[in-house]
Each structure stands twice: as structure tokens, then as C-alpha cells.
Amino acid sequence: MSQINLKEIKAISYKKATIKKGYTDQSLRVNLDANNIIINPIEEKIKNKFIGGKGYDLWLMWNAVKASTKWNDPENAICISSGPLGGTPGYPGGGKSIVTAISPLTGAPIDSNVGGYFGPYKKFSGFDVIQVDGKAKEDTVIFIDGIESKIKIFEAKNLPSDSYELSDTLTRYFDEDKPVNVSVVTAGPGAEHTFFGCLNFSWWDAGRKRVRYKQAGRGGIGTVFADKKIKAIVARYGAISMKSNNPADFDGLKLVTKTHAKEINELDPKQNRMSLVGTTHLVPIMNDHDCLPVHNFKFGSHPESRVIGEEVYEHIFDKGFDGCWKGCTVACSHGVKDFSPFTGPYRGKKVFVDGPEYETVAGCGSNLGIFDAQTILEINFYCDAYGLDTISVGTSLGFVMECFENHLITTDHTDGMDLSFGSRFNALEIIHQMARGEGFGAIVGKGIRQMKQIFAKDFGADMAFMQDIGMESKGLEFSEYITKESLAQQGGYGLALKGPQHDEAWLIFLDMVHNFMPTFEDKAEALHWFPMFRTWFGLCGLCKLPWNDIVPEDNKNTPEPAKVMKHIGWYADFFSAVTGRKTGPDDIITMSEAVYNFQRIFNLKMGFGTREHDTVPYRAVGPVTVEEYESRQKRYDEQLKEKYGLDISTMTSKDKVAALRQKREEQYELLKDAVYERRGWNKNGIPTIATVKRLGIDFPEVMEVLKKNGIE
Amino acid sequence: MIEVDGKQVPWSENWTMASLLETLDNVEFCAVARLNGRLVSSPKFAETIIPDNSKIQLLPLVAGG
Numbered sequence: 122m123s124q125i126n127l128k129e130i131k132a133i134s135y136k137k138a139t140i141k142k143g144y145t146d147q148s149l150r151v152n153l154d155a156n157n158i159i160i161n162p163i164e165e166k167i168k169n170k171f172i173g174g175k176g177y178d179l180w181l182m183w184n185a186v187k188a189s190t191k192w193n194d195p196e197n198a199i200c201i202s203s204g205p206l207g208g209t210p211g212y213p214g215g216g217k218s219i220v221t222a223i224s225p226l227t228g229a230p231i232d233s234n235v236g237g238y239f240g241p242y243k244k245f246s247g248f249d250v251i252q253v254d255g256k257a258k259e260d261t262v263i264f265i266d267g268i269e270s271k272i273k274i275f276e277a278k279n280l281p282s283d284s285y286e287l288s289d290t291l292t293r294y295f296d297e298d299k300p301v302n303v304s305v306v307t308a309g310p311g312a313e314h315t316f317f318g319c320l321n322f323s324w325w326d327a328g329r330k331r332v333r334y335k336q337a338g339r340g341g342i343g344t345v346f347a348d349k350k351i352k353a354i355v356a357r358y359g360a361i362s363m364k365s366n367n368p369a370d371f372d373g374l375k376l377v378t379k380t381h382a383k384e385i386n387e388l389d390p391k392q393n394r395m396s397l398v399g400t401t402h403l404v405p406i407m408n409d410h411d412c413l414p415v416h417n418f419k420f421g422s423h424p425e426s427r428v429i430g431e432e433v434y435e436h437i438f439d440k441g442f443d444g445c446w447k448g449c450t451v452a453c454s455h456g457v458k459d460f461s462p463f464t465g466p467y468r469g470k471k472v473f474v475d476g477p478e479y480e481t482v483a484g485c486g487s488n489l490g491i492f493d494a495q496t497i498l499e500i501n502f503y504c505d506a507y508g509l510d511t512i513s514v515g516t517s518l519g520f521v522m523e524c525f526e527n528h529l530i531t532t533d534h535t536d537g538m539d540l541s542f543g544s545r546f547n548a549l550e551i552i553h554q555m556a557r558g559e560g561f562g563a564i565v566g567k568g569i570r571q572m573k574q575i576f577a578k579d580f581g582a583d584m585a586f587m588q589d590i591g592m593e594s595k596g597l598e599f600s601e602y603i604t605k606e607s608l609a610q611q612g613g614y615g616l617a618l619k620g621p622q623h624d625e626a627w628l629i630f631l632d633m634v635h636n637f638m639p640t641f642e643d644k645a646e647a648l649h650w651f652p653m654f655r656t657w658f659g660l661c662g663l664c665k666l667p668w669n670d671i672v673p674e675d676n677k678n679t680p681e682p683a684k685v686m687k688h689i690g691w692y693a694d695f696f697s698a699v700t701g702r703k704t705g706p707d708d709i710i711t712m713s714e715a716v717y718n719f720q721r722i723f724n725l726k727m728g729f730g731t732r733e734h735d736t737v738p739y740r741a742v743g744p745v746t747v748e749e750y751e752s753r754q755k756r757y758d759e760q761l762k763e764k765y766g767l768d769i770s771t772m773t774s775k776d777k778v779a780a781l782r783q784k785r786e787e788q789y790e791l792l793k794d795a796v797y798e799r800r801g802w803n804k805n806g807i808p809t810i811a812t813v814k815r816l817g818i819d820f821p822e823v824m825e826v827l828k829k830n831g832i833e
Numbered sequence: 834m835i836e837v838d839g840k841q842v843p844w845s846e847n848w849t850m851a852s853l854l855e856t857l858d859n860v861e862f863c864a865v866a867r868l869n870g871r872l873v874s875s876p877k878f879a880e881t882i883i884p885d886n887s888k889i890q891l892l893p894l895v896a897g898g
Contacts, residue, residue, distance in 0.1 A: 391838075391890050392890070392892055392893060393892065402872065403895075405872050405874070406864075406865050406872060406874055406895055409872075409874030409875075409876055409877060410864070410874055410875070410876060411876075431872070432871075627896060630864055630894060630895045630896075631894070634864045634875060634895075635861060635862060635864070635894075669893075669894070669896040670896050671893075672893040672894070674838070676893060677859040677860070677862060677863075677893065678859050682862050682893075682894060683862070683894060
């Protein structure tokens, strides 16, 4: 490769803001149309209402975009924030960034929570949040140098195209002597040519002396990044300590950090062992509970899943510290060294694979009928290097494979490739095609919602069947859990603001296994409380895993074990110690509720955010086909007889599929009613005037959007 | 004897995970356990025999991704 060429086209020096109680109270805007670099103060009332993280991102985006803004319009803004608690070394999961943009897949705001050091480095460089808008004419690198207090925009030539090499190259370029000072955000060629491009956020792994990365995967923010011709955003900062946030109560912060970290150190080895196996322990657990997606979510288990779970990956993962944030004791970001891909541009070379996590194993493994740990590693590697979201890739390919097996598409459409379940080489070839923007892969890269239109219009495929089996809602592909037996989790997916991602609510076991929420009201309460609480992690710059994936030994004896109230108390203490705002557990919910409802109204502003958009494909609710029904016949027959009181003695399987569908779809609509009521929304899923006033988000522009939608 | 969450418990022949849980308090949220390091999920509790000298950890509620 030729020598990389970064030509400086704009540079400013700035006076670094003093960080007070977790905040710099400044935002940075980079407009690529005019190469403007603008530093703005953040008003106190905005801070108090939106808290930080996703809240700040959404507020800046709201002001940046119009109702008519499309994902590839210049005014679409990519916003990145870490929140007031982000950047606390040693606090488990204390270094997250939250990224937002208008999504190419959904047309609405999307948010993604990601590890790596970028968010904290950016904050300690002087900015709570950055907003990048406009479109560059040439490939561009943005450099935020918190050590020299300079911001630069470069025109870039001869940079590597993939994230794997690009992150490494830029890390060394910007601080050869101390690469630990650098964190790089990159996309890749797949982000350029698909609608589900991800962003890779890097950090320097001092033990292995190499760049590592985590992904802001969901919703195609990488695609927006590539469309703006951004090759990378780089942040550089020096040493960080627990004093970097200038906390209001340093001793209190030290105490709560030490307490939480110590508990995880002691209990993780006894519980999920995430510091050894990451989230791959979920593979056998989901399989045993019939919740592991197999063959495009048709089934929930498969005997061969034993070869793609923790027992295999524990031995493959490279040993060493794998925290994506300084001193995180969960340390679940495992990887595999010296992996040699058997396809693609890295074929035969040795690479380091960052992953896989559960979602990648399930989405790109069992869901595709690929029960081979090595192939999953290769898919993981190329998705990251190309900047592709492994969840959307896996779920989209599962849809394609089921369409292929049902002859909705044939080799005439797939460039001659057999795309039956289990076709691992052809699955990889599709991914390479996505990166090149060529062939059938270019169609798959548009995502399921657009594929359904193309398959119906151009290939004559049955739209009704594709609506049933295409695992997308709001345009976003489902993450990797089977929800057929959990009505609450159907709502967890279908009522999620950005689309079916499990970060708002994961209620499958509470609902399906423990029967902890038997009534609609119970489910609605859970679908209020859990999304509100989980939203708070995104406001503050935190990871949710330390909350409830490792829990106190006495948690089971508490009145509400699912909430892990002891940890919520610690989080309230953490917030109080950093920000000086005396905070209790109930305050956490109130903070989140304001931002949550604001995001719902943001969806409304963009033409979504109503009941009709909270639908899910029937595959998420019940068995679409006779094959599916008969695979779990005893379960479904019993439900028809005992739960719904039907006489099924003369029914064919096809009749039973139809009868069950009618009942389950009715239940889902009743669930919507109950949840909307609990959240203070009307029957159409819109927050009421009373709700926005109660939450203090009754800004004139918010009221205007409500008025346009008949809410006065 | 077997060890359950660090405590010694007398072992009984043909004991299963399901029968063990029946003897314990506050385990309604236990959907998964580790039996000698291997994961065992609730659908298999009734068929999983506990050998003598086993080490068992009851995992907390499964919280998803």
C-alpha cells in the first residue's frame, strides 16, 4: 500500500473545558459541508432534562433534522456521547458511548451503545457530545486531540478500506509512541454498500499490543458515516483516573466503584463466567429453553448447537484481560488470535477476531443452520472488518435462506448460489459481495424490509408469506431470541422505540419460564419499568451487563429479584457521587422516562411512532407453517384446548395454525393497549399532553408535533 | 455430600436437579445451574441425576443479552 496521505484542510485550537461533576457542558459540532468546527455551550435546563448520552444525542438530532429528513440527507447528524458517568476507570462497564443518527433501515432515530475508549476520550478532550453533519466531498478524517487541544479535519488518501487495518493504521499514525492514547471510530466497505453498516470503536489492548474494537451495530449508523465520506473520527487523550470526571464526592465514588467491582470479581466466576466466555454461555441456555433462533427463527433449538456454545469458545478464546473499558471487571470482550480465514481478502493470513458474542453466534450460526465455530468466527471477522452489523446480517441471511428453501427465490436470482440453510461458503460469499456492493449480496444488504419489496416485485415472491417470516419490525432486523412463547417479549421487541433490539427489555424468562407476569397489567408494568430503567444506562455512558448478569448472592431473597435493587441503589449512589445530584432509584426512572417519551415523539416527528408501527411479524408470535406447528404440536395443542377452550378433535394442522394465530394476534393487540395505558400514551401509542407535561418535555416544538398528530 | 452454592448438603441416591431444588428456599428464579461446571437448564432438571461429591452452583435469573 502507498504511504497514507492526510491533508489538513481545517484546524482549530481550543481552550479545553474544565470537567465538573462528569460534565464539560460543551458540545462539538463538525459540519462537513463547509468544514466548520463549532463549539457550543450546553444549557443547564437541557442538562437537567436530557442528562447526557442518548439524551444529548437525541436533543441535538432533533434540532438538526426536519420531519422530511432522510438518512442520506446532509442534515442527518451522527451524534456520539458518553454521559456524565462515562469514563470512570474501574467501574464495571463504565466507558460506553451512545451513537445516534436517522437510520437507513427505519427512517427514524436509531441508537446504539458501544464499548471502546472513544466516548471518554472525547469527553475528557472537552466535549460531552459531538455532532457530525453535512457531507464531505472527499474521504475525511476528523481528529479530536485532547492532548494538544486541537481539532483537525483531514482529507484522506490511500487509507486502508477495512476497519481491521484502518483502525490499526490510524492508531499508530496519531500516536506511535503511546497508542493507548488513541481511539478510532471507523466503518468499512460493507457500510458503504449496505443499509446495515456498523461502526467499530477501538481501544488499544496493552497486553496484546494491538488494536481491539467493539461495534455500534444496530440500524446502519455506519452506513450514514460512510455516506458522509467519513473514514474515521479519532480521539486522543492522555492518562485517565477516577478524578478525571472531577466527581462531586470522590470518596463516595471510590467506595461504590470498589464495591461493585469487588462483587463482580467474586461472583462472576461462580455465575455466568463472562470474564472467561463472554456471552457465549447463553447459547446452550437459550437452546435448552427453545429460545435459540434456528433456521430463520423457525425453531428454538437444535442438537448441534452444543458445538457453538461456551464449551467450545472457552477453549478458542485467547487468554488475557478483555475489558473494553479500563479496569472493567466483567471483561467480556473476548477474541481469537491467529485465526486464518479460508475465504476473502484475508484468506490464509493470520488475524485477530474480536468476538464472537452470543448475538453473532446465534444470528450467523444457528439461525443460518451453520453449526461450525470456525465459520462463525470468519463471519464475525469479516462483518467487523467490512463494517457490517452481525445481527442484521444473520437475520437477513436467515430470511433469504428460508425464501430460497421455499422457492420464493432461486439460483436464477442468487448468481447461481445455493442458499439453503447451512450453506456456509455461500453465506460468506454473500458477505463479501455486500462489501463490494455486487451481485445478490447488494440486494441482501438492503435489509429485510426492502428485500421483501424486491422479491415480490421483481421475482414474484409471495408477499404475505414474506411478511410472516421476515424478522423485521420498524425496518430493523430482530436480535437473536425466539419470542413465540413470551407475549411480554413480543412486546419487548415490537414496542421498542428503535425496533426489535433487546436492550429495552428482555423478559423471556420472567414471562415464559417463571410465569412471573401472568396478567396483561403485569406485563405492561414490566414493559414500562424495564425499558425506562435500561434507558438510563444509555443516558449515563454505562453498560447494562453489570446490573443483572452478575447479581448479589442474596438477590433471590429480595422482594423483586428481577430488578436487582441492590445494584440500582449502587447506580443511584454512583450518579450522586459524580454529579452531586442526590439521586434515588425512583429518580433514575423519571430521568429515563423523559428521554424515552421524547424519543417516541421524535419517531412521530419523522412519520412513525404510532400503533401501526409497533407490529411484529407473525413468526415472532407463533408458528407460521404447519411444519413449525407440528414440531411443537403437544405444546400448541394443549394451548388451544386448555388456554383457549377449543375443541381441536376435527381440526387439521392447518386449521390449528389459523386458530392459534387468531388468538395470539388478539393477545398482542391487547398487550399494546395495556402498555400504552401504563406508559401514559393514547390508544394510538402517542404520549398524551398530561404525560409530556408531567415529564417536563412540553417544549413548544414537541407540542407542535403532538398537535400535528391530533394531540392537544 | 454435595456442595450447593458453597454449602455442604447430604447427597441422596438418584437425586435429580429438580428434587434438589424442591428442598431449597427462594429458588423460583433458578432456570439454570452449573453441575460440576456444566450448564444445566430447567427443562432438563428432572432428568439430570446428581452424582455424589458434585459441586453445584445455582445461577441467578437469566437476564438475556
